[in-house]
Amino acid sequence: MSHTLGIRQAQKQKTRQAFLDAALALLEEQSLSSLGLREVTRAVGVAPTAFYRHFRSTADLGVALVDEALGSLHPMVRTTVSTTGDPEERITRAVELIARHVTEYPAHVRFIARERHGGVQPVREAIRAQLHRFAEEVRAELAKDEEAEGWSEDDLLMLAHLYVDQMLITASLFLEALEAPEDERERVTRLATRQLRLITLGRSHWLD
Amino acid sequence: MSHTLGIRQAQKQKTRQAFLDAALALLEEQSLSSLGLREVTRAVGVAPTAFYRHFRSTADLGVALVDEALGSLHPMVRTTVSTTGDPEERITRAVELIARHVTEYPAHVRFIARERHGGVQPVREAIRAQLHRFAEEVRAELAKDEEAEGWSEDDLLMLAHLYVDQMLITASLFLEALEAPEDERERVTRLATRQLRLITLGRSHWLD
DNA sequence: AATTCCAGAGAACAGTTGTTAACTGGATGA
DNA sequence: TCATCCAGTTAACAACTGTTCTCTGGAATT
DSSP states (O other), rough: OOOEEEEHHHHHHHHHHHHHHHHHHTTSSSSSGGGGGGHHHHHHOGGGGGGGTTOSSSHHHHHHHHHHHHHHHHHHHHHHHOOOOHHHHHHHHHHHHHHHHHHHHHHHHHHHHHTTSSSOOOHHHHHHHHHHHHHHHOOOOOOOSSSTTTHHHHHHHHHHHHHHHHHHHHHHHHHHTTTTTTTHHHHHHHHHHHHHHHHHHHHHHHTT | OOOOOHHHHHHHHHHHHHHHHHHHHHHSSSSSGGHHHHHHHHTSSOOOOGGTTOSSSSSHHHHHHHHHHHHHGGGHHHHHHHOOOHHHHHHHHHHHHHHHHHHHHHHHHHHHHHHTTTSOOHHHHHHHHHHHHHHHHHHHHHHHHHHHHTOOHHHHHHHHHHHHHHHHHHHHHHHHHHTTHHHHHHHHHHHHHHHHHHHHHHHHTOOO
């Protein structure tokens, strides 16, 4: 099924990826709404006009970055939530997974945290849509758990959003602690673990 | 004690406030890192160079905006948390208070949500510091409650941060629902209420 | 082998930006 | 009353921005 791309298409995709990489790097120290088209092309090493062969505008590039940063994350979220084992172990694994992801893709995480409430509407929309997908997937996984018996769909979605938001908050904290000494990251781990523990505790008494 | 300002100082403060107001309005559709100095002076109706009489840079203006947006909010947070009455009533009042604040100062709320993870370091720092103050104040209020018996200081701060973050998430949701029909805001109210309820439930079983 | 296609280059456009220096004129304080 | 101060002005600077049109050379198609 995998159709080998021609030299032409392959080169185009390569350049496109170079745009995404360069933009992501530049966005570590500014917001998308201040990212200039020429700034990006300069970083890639191509003429300004080449930009238009790939994107309509920087907002368009931003939407593509959202897909790159969040699109491939869905399997990970699903498996994390559905992991079997006692709750405490699940929480530990979830926090570890977030920490590792932040370490591996700090620029992606920073971009999402920054542009979630950023100044570019189509990008905000794209992030909102992806996060909603996450919440729906988490809800679906939660529904499978025996603890979900007696829960309404609406309440499950409410809890799912709580988990998703908590995931983002934690990721952002790890991001801030990235260059800090080891014990700061340890502190964040402990904080996030206890917060998840408290939420899970509330969950298990929801039907009282 | 209140020293009447001279005509000169008064006029200066008036212009300064005009800068803050104009910037806040412009920031509804962009981020601080893309806000131009000339753009602001144009909106105020003053020469570009006048800007330097009040601020070193737009980042400096941003820090001033953080103080305006969050500085006056501390009493409200304190009294909200310390309100007596049964937990359910407290939650309702808290959510209502957030909703009202968002309706009254939407630009302030948008600014904080946007720049909390934005591209301007000094502003991020200023917001982080203010939110930490909030968390400390909430912790102090929680400590007075009889439910806090047996809690460690660290765990109380953990819970306080959870409440503060939840407050911001809720505010942001109300902001998105500002121009939406009434039933959307009602939906957000119900969601936020149940999330707070679940957290409070976890809180009451923390020591089990 | 001849033709079409198209990613990227090049040049030019009118506007924009932050920052400097030297100024003006009304409020301030002696 | 007179000298000082200082919020805001004017003018000019080099550097930058997004977007247009035209062109080119190698890949793709016939």
